[in-house]
Amino acid sequence: MRPCALVTGASRGIGRAVALTLAQEGWDICVNFLERSDAAEETAQRVRALGRRALVCQADVASETAVSAMVRRANEALGPVELLVNNAGISHQGLFQDTDAALWDRILAVNLTGARNAVRAVLPHMLSEKRGCIVNISSIWGLRGASCEVAYACSKAALIGLTRSLALELAPSGIRVNCVAPGCIETDMVRVLGAETRAMLVEETPLGRLGTPEDIAQAVAFLTSEKASFLTGQVLTADGGFIG
Ligand code: NAP
Numbered sequence: 001m002r003p004c005a006l007v008t009g010a011s012r013g014i015g016r017a018v019a020l021t022l023a024q025e026g027w028d029i030c031v032n033f034l035e036r037s038d039a040a041e042e043t044a045q046r047v048r049a050l051g052r053r054a055l056v057c058q059a060d061v062a063s064e065t066a067v068s069a070m071v072r073r074a075n076e077a078l079g080p081v082e083l084l085v086n087n088a089g090i091s092h093q094g095l096f097q098d099t100d101a102a103l104w105d106r107i108l109a110v111n112l113t114g115a116r117n118a119v120r121a122v123l124p125h126m127l128s129e130k131r132g133c134i135v136n137i138s139s140i141w142g143l144r145g146a147s148c149e150v151a152y153a154c155s156k157a158a159l160i161g162l163t164r165s166l167a168l169e170l171a172p173s174g175i176r177v178n179c180v181a182p183g184c185i186e187t188d189m190v191r192v193l194g195a196e197t198r199a200m201l202v203e204e205t206p207l208g209r210l211g212t213p214e215d216i217a218q219a220v221a222f223l224t225s226e227k228a229s230f231l232t233g234q235v236l237t238a239d240g241g242f243i244g
Contacts, residue, residue: 002079004080004081008061008087010029022083024050027052030078062109082131084135088110091152130175133175134177135224137159140237142156142159143156167232178236181238183237185213
């Protein structure tokens with residue numbers, strides 16, 4: 001069977017745009033989601049409309065068992081996962097002092113351990129084939145730090161560490177690992193911040209607009225393409241100049 005791409009958190013926002021762009025590039029897609037099955041089905045239908053196969057898979061990426069089961073399903077239904085995009089993520093605004101242990105643990109479990117779980121599940125096939133590509137979705141806040149989003153920023157900084165370390169460990173096996181660090185992107189995650197904050201973010205972005213999910217999908221598509229075949233361990237910042 002042909003290999004497929006697994007995109008975590010592909011029901012909405014950046015993940016959906018990544019799934020559709022990779023489908024345009026010829027990949028069959030495993031569309032992962034947590035709660036929004038309606039939105040995940042819509043992503044899958046749009047992948048099928050592009051002439052590719054799609055499998056919708058509910059799994060909390062924080063659960064190693066659920067992620068292993070999802071990858072087994074994808075392998076059986078679509079073929080082995082040779083491209084993994086670790087996109088699923090959650091954010092939370094609040095003072096560090098108000099971030100209790102449960103909230104801290106959940107943010108790290110989804111944003112960092114989720115990526116770890118997915119990589120562990122897809123690696124056996126990639127290692128045996130000596131072929132594969134992994135892209136992690138970090139954030140400019142992981143590079144710069146973020147007031148009132150300390151747990152989120154830590155999780156995204158750690159994803160960069162994961163990217164660089166795995167890139168070194170997996171390069172001899174022909175597996176590339178890279179990272180995209182988006183700036184402020186027009187998705188539900190930013191919409192919840194309200195109009196005033198959104199306007200402030202636009203003002204702080206030198207290119208004068210928020211990014212679109214498609215802007216990030218194009219960066220991911222580049223890193224997964226043959227054009228990037230000598231790139232591994234890199235962080236591609238796509239932020240309209242936000243962090244300079
Ligand atoms: P979003 O619109 O809030 O969508 C989040 C996606 O992740 C949804 O598909 C959601 O599934 C899924 N998800 C959440 N928790 C999950 C879990 N435990 N297991 C599996 N799936 C889960 O977010 P977005 O803005 O597209 O962000 C996507 C990624 O980009 C995140 O990692 C985020 O941190 C990163 N990022 C975003 C921005 C930005 O400005 N938007 C900037 C930098 C980085 P359901 O639909 O089922 O809930």
